[in-house]
Amino acid sequence: MLLIILGLNAFHGDSSAAILRDGVLIAAAEDERFRRIKHWAGFPSLAIQYCLQEAGLRLSEVDHLAVNQDSRANFLRKLSYIARRRPDPRFIIVKLRNRRMRAGIPELLVQHFPGEEFSGQFHKIEHHLAHLYSAFNVSPFEEANVVSIDGFGDFSSTAWGIGRGDSLSLDGRVYFPHSLGAFYEAITQYLGFPNYGDEYKVMGLAPYGEPVYLDAMHEIVRLLPKGRFELNLAYFNHHEDPQVYRFDGGKPVSPQMFSPKLEYLLGGPRRDPSEQLEKRHHNVARSMQAMYEEAFFHLLTAVQKDSGLANLALAGGCAMNSVANGKVRRRTKFQRVYVQAAAGDAGGAIGSALAAHHKLGGKRSFLMDHAYWGPQFSEDEITSVISEHRTSIREAGCLLKAQVNKSELCQRAAAWIAHGKVVGWFQGRMEWGPRALGNRSILGDPRRADMKAILNEKIKRRESFRPFAPSILEEAVGDWFEEEDAVPFMTHVFQIREDKRPRIPAVTHVDGSGRLQSVSKKTNEPFYALIEAFRELTGVPMVLNTSFNENEPIVCKPAEALDCFLRTKMDVLVLGNSILVRR
Ligand SMILES: [Fe+2]
Numbered sequence: 001m002l003l004i005i006l007g008l009n010a011f012h013g014d015s016s017a018a019i020l021r022d023g024v025l026i027a028a029a030e031d032e033r034f035r036r037i038k039h040w041a042g043f044p045s046l047a048i049q050y051c052l053q054e055a056g057l058r059l060s061e062v063d064h065l066a067v068n069q070d071s072r073a074n075f076l077r078k079l080s081y082i083a084r085r086r087p088d089p090r091f092i093i094v095k096l097r098n099r100r101m102r103a104g105i106p107e108l109l110v111q112h113f114p115g116e117e118f119s120g121q122f123h124k125i126e127h128h129l130a131h132l133y134s135a136f137n138v139s140p141f142e143e144a145n146v147v148s149i150d151g152f153g154d155f156s157s158t159a160w161g162i163g164r165g166d167s168l169s170l171d172g173r174v175y176f177p178h179s180l181g182a183f184y185e186a187i188t189q190y191l192g193f194p195n196y197g198d199e200y201k202v203m204g205l206a207p208y209g210e211p212v213y214l215d216a217m218h219e220i221v222r223l224l225p226k227g228r229f230e231l232n233l234a235y236f237n238h239h240e241d242p243q244v245y246r247f248d249g250g251k252p253v254s255p256q257m258f259s260p261k262l263e264y265l266l267g268g269p270r271r272d273p274s275e276q277l278e279k280r281h282h283n284v285a286r287s288m289q290a291m292y293e294e295a296f297f298h299l300l301t302a303v304q305k306d307s308g309l310a311n312l313a314l315a316g317g318c319a320m321n322s323v324a325n326g327k328v329r330r331r332t333k334f335q336r337v338y339v340q341a342a343a344g345d346a347g348g349a350i351g352s353a354l355a356a357h358h359k360l361g362g363k364r365s366f367l368m369d370h371a372y373w374g375p376q377f378s379e380d381e382i383t384s385v386i387s388e389h390r391t392s393i394r395e396a397g398c399l400l401k402a403q404v405n406k407s408e409l410c411q412r413a414a415a416w417i418a419h420g421k422v423v424g425w426f427q428g429r430m431e432w433g434p435r436a437l438g439n440r441s442i443l444g445d446p447r448r449a450d451m452k453a454i455l456n457e458k459i460k461r462r463e464s465f466r467p468f469a470p471s472i473l474e475e476a477v478g479d480w481f482e483e484e485d486a487v488p489f490m491t492h493v494f495q496i497r498e499d500k501r502p503r504i505p506a507v508t509h510v511d512g513s514g515r516l517q518s519v520s521k522k523t524n525e526p527f528y529a530l531i532e533a534f535r536e537l538t539g540v541p542m543v544l545n546t547s548f549n550e551n552e553p554i555v556c557k558p559a560e561a562l563d564c565f566l567r568t569k570m571d572v573l574v575l576g577n578s579i580l581v582r583r
Contacts (some may be wrong), residue, residue: 002021003020003021003023003063003360003362004019004020004021004061004062004064004494005019005020005062005063005065005066005255005356006018006051006062006064006066006353006570007019007020007066007067007349007350007356008043008065008066008067008068008352009044009067009068009345009346009347009348009349010042010043010069011041011043011068011069012069012153012345013039013041013196013197013252013344013345014030014032014040014041014342014344014346015030015032015040015041015042015043015044015047015346016028016030016031016044016342016345016347016348016349017029017031017044017047017048017051017349018349018350018373019051019055019057019062020350020354020357020366021055022362022365023290023354023357023362023363023364023365023366024267024365024366025138025350025366025368025373026054026055026062027051027054027055027374028051028342028349028350028373029050029051029373029375029432030044030342030432030553031044031045031046031047032553033142033374033553033554033556034046034049034050034556035553036552036553036560037250037553038251038552038553039196039252039427040250040251040553041088041250041251041252042250043105043108043112043516043565044349045108045112045113046143046409047349048109049112049239050375051255052363053100054302054375056453057151058116059109059110059113059116059117059118059302060116060117060118062118062120062402063120063121064120064121064122064123064356064360065105065106065109065118065120065121065122065123065355066122066123066124066125066130066352066353066355067105067123067124068127068130068131068153068345068348068351068406069126069127069153069154069348070124070126070127070154071124071154072124074251077155077175077176078155079459081155081175081176085239085240088240091454097167097463099138102341104218105122105328106116106118106122107436108224109161111177116552123352123355123359124153125352125355125356126170127150127156127348128150128153128154128158128159128170128173128316129159129170129351129355130347130348131148131150131153131315131316131348131351131515132146132147132148132160132163132168132170132313132315132351133168133350133351133352133354133355133358134315134342134343134347134350134354134535135191135314135319135339135340135347135351135457136163136168137146137163137168137340137351137354137358137364137366137370138350138354138366138367139163139311139313139338139340139368140338140367141163141311141313141336142164142165143162143164143165143301143309143311143444144162144171144309144311144312144313145160145162145307145309145311145312145313146162146163146168146314146315146373147159147160147298147299147300147303147312147313147315147316148160148314148315148316148319149180149181149296149314149316149317150179150181150316150317150318151179151181151182151185152176152179152181153174153345153348156174156175157174157175157176157179157180157182158173158174158180158448159172159173159174160172160173160299162309162416163313163314166358166363166364168358169337172226172303173412174228174229174230176243177231177233177236177238178230179233180221180295180296180318181316181317181318182238182257182293183220183231183292184199184288184292185199185203185257186235186236186238186257186262187202187258187284187288188201188202189254189257189270190258190262190263190266190270190271191234191270191271191272191277191281191284192270192271192272192275192277193273194254194273196251196253196254199317199320199321200320200530201324201463202285202289203285203289203321203323204279204465204466204467204509205285205466206285206288206289206323207279207286207509207510207511208282208284208285208465208510209279209281209283209284209285209286209287210282210283210286211283211290212283213266213283213284213287213288214287214291216265216266217287217288217290217291218291219235219265220228220232220235220262220291221230221294223295223298226302227298227299227301227303228267228299228302229298229299234259234261235259235262235265236258236259236262237255237256237258237259238257238285253370255463257547260548266344266436266447267280268280274448274573285385289323289324292318292321292324293324293327295325296318296324297324297328297331300312300331300332300334301331301332304332304333304334304572310332310333310334310335310336310337311334311335311337311338311464312328312334312336312337312338313337313340314337314338314339314343315339315340315343315347315351316344317344317345319339319343319344319491320343320344320491321330322490322491322492322493322515323493323513325337325339325492325493326483326492326493326494326513329483336485337485337492339491339492340433340489341368341371341431341432341435341437341488341489341491342432342433342434343433343491346432346433346435347433349488364496368380369488369520369522370437370488370520370523370524371431371432371433371435371437371488371489372428372429372430372431372432372437372439372523372524373429373431373432374429374430374432374556375430375556375557376428376429376430377557377576379556379576379577379578381558382558382575382576382577382578383403383496385557385558385559385575386400386558386575386580389559389562389566390510390512392566394582396566396582397582398565398566398573398580398581398582398583399580399581399583400578400579401580401581402579403577403578403579404579405577406527406529409526409577409579410529410530411533412579413425413443413530413533413572413574414530414531414533414537415533416572417444417445417534417543418445418534418537418538420448420451420454420468420570421571421572422442422443422444422454422455422458422571423442423443423444423571423572423573423574424441424442424443424548424564424565424573424574425438425439425440425441425442425443425527425554425574426440426548426558426561426573426574426576427439427526427527427574427576428524430554430556433489433555435489435490435517436545436546436547436548437471437488437489437517438471438517438519438524438526439524440547440561440578441527441545441546441548442459442545442546442547442548442558442570443530443543443544444453444506444543444544444546445506445538445544445545446470446504446505446507446542447503447504447505447540448505448506449505449506451468451506451544452464452467452468455468455546457569458569458570459550459564459568459569459570460550461550461551467507467508467509467510467513467514467515468506468507468544468546469490469507469514469515469516469517469544469546470504470516470517470542470544471516471517471519471531471542471543471544471545471546472516472518472530472531472533473519473528473541473543474486474518474520476535476541476542477516477518479497479541480497480500480504480541481494481496481497481514481516482494482495482496482497483495485518486518486520487517487518488518488519488520488523490515490517492515492516493509493513493514493515493516494514494516495511495513495515496512496514498512503540506544507542507544516542519531530543531543548561549564550564550567550568552564558575561573561575565580569582570582
């Protein structure tokens with residue numbers, strides 16, 4: 001009989017679900033894509049519904065349910081922290097309420113599926129153990145150091161171990177309240193980016209500055225022997241604030257993480273989000289990124305020295321720091337680095353399911369070499385959505401141009417991109433993880449210096465300092481970048497070769513870097529064919545690729561893509577085999 005395991009990340013940012021059949025991933029998605037609220041953090045009932053539907057199963061057919069949280073983990077540490085620091089009683093009440101919420105997950109599951117039963121076994125997997133499984137067990141490595149670096153989960157922020165074949169050890173942890181994720185979040189807030197998940201914006205800002213605040217950063221983060229680190233808690237609030245992990249209608253909200261002392265240390269008050277960014281802010285961002293990298297490589301160097309291994313599998317929210325990830329091979333002795341498509345908390349859904357599979361005696365039998373684990377829609381569904389919206393298409397000054405085969409579609413889309421048009425590209429199964437990787441993407445010409453301004457004016461309206469990313473044929477990576485490696489999930493930033501930078505200004509960041517996606521024919525044939533057609537026309541084997549959305553979660557359904565096309569100034573929409581154009 002086939003073993004069915006449903007894995008969840010629930011009541012954390014980016015709540016998600018994943019389903020395994022005999023240890024092989026069938027489907028995975030973040031609930032935000034269905035709920036249409038960014039980083040949605042509640043019970044992922046819509047993602048569960050999708051996973052069951054994709055697997056063709058009823059809830060009663062699920063044998064095991066796993067969640068990436070176990071409040072029993074590190075229990076003695078928690079008790080000793082409470083005894084020593086005597087935090088605000090409200091802090092403990094919030095923690096106990098969160099614990100109760102997660103303990104009731106099997107009951108919640110049944111409540112959300114009326115008339116269905118669940119009689120399977122429930123597994124609580126320690127947060128960081130789930131992160132470690134989510135990285136190593138889907139990696140191509142037989143043997144690797146496995147490291148999870150995060151905000152917090154189950155009273156720790158960082159964990160590391162070694163994966164060998166079917167076994168995975170958890171050898172060390174950094175405990176609450178010390179956390180590189182908390183450090184990055186606190187400074188991100190100080191710089192006037194208050195929303196959950198804004199850290200990547202500050203990472204994009206950092207190259208504009210100089211690391212002149214590095215001494216101050218050393219005052220905040222102290223490196224300890226054996227790769228460890230600690231925070232100077234005088235600059236933080238998170239260890240005492242009872243409002244940590246608050247959810248407002250499912251949207252995660254962080255309270256202020258830093259104390260007033262940080263403002264003295266950094267020579268000025270926090271920036272209000274409405275204020276202009278100044279050189280000082282750029283310098284703080286750069287200094288923070290430099291400090292993060294110092295602590296990151298301090299830890300990686302120590303674990304590599306102990307193991308002597310050449311492979312690294314990374315997970316946790318900080319594994320989304322693509323700038324630091326791109327430097328691992330230069331700054332440590334690791335030769336290969338694998339970061340799964342949903343390295344952050346969403347990945348805990350597959351991590352907890354894989355950990356349960358291992359606990360039940362299952363063998364590793366799955367490699368994640370693509371991110372297309374979300375819903376897909378048939379041509380019939382797409383054409384009926386278009387025909388339902390016929391009037392609004394006409395009223396927006398748009399028209400259905402043609403329905404053509406895939407090869408013709410790729411040729412036409414490539415030609416439009418080469419002529420400076422902005423093309424919405426909706427194909428196949430939705431991406432798992434935060435990046436659009438050629439199935440729910442907006443594409444543009446990387447050669448045009450004005451493309452960033454055009455995209456911001458037509459659709460994105462995002463901060464002008466943020467770079468756009470290139471999607472490049474995997475065989476061409478070494479010709480255009482200083483590193484040669486497959487990066488299928490846009491998890492690494494590499495330096496673009498100096499002589500190539502003037503040819504692709506729209507995807508070259510201010511420091512000459514690019515957060516690339518290497519595109520393989522094996523895992524996404526239509527996207528590969530589109531870029532190949534663009535290369536034939538222009539000699540450039542890449543396109544600019546940004547997520548298909550407008551200040552919202554990435555589109556999931558054809559109707560959402562069509563709606564985004566109609567309300568923005570996008571020039572062309574390729575929806576399955578249908579092409580719509582703006583006149
Ligand atoms: Fe996490």
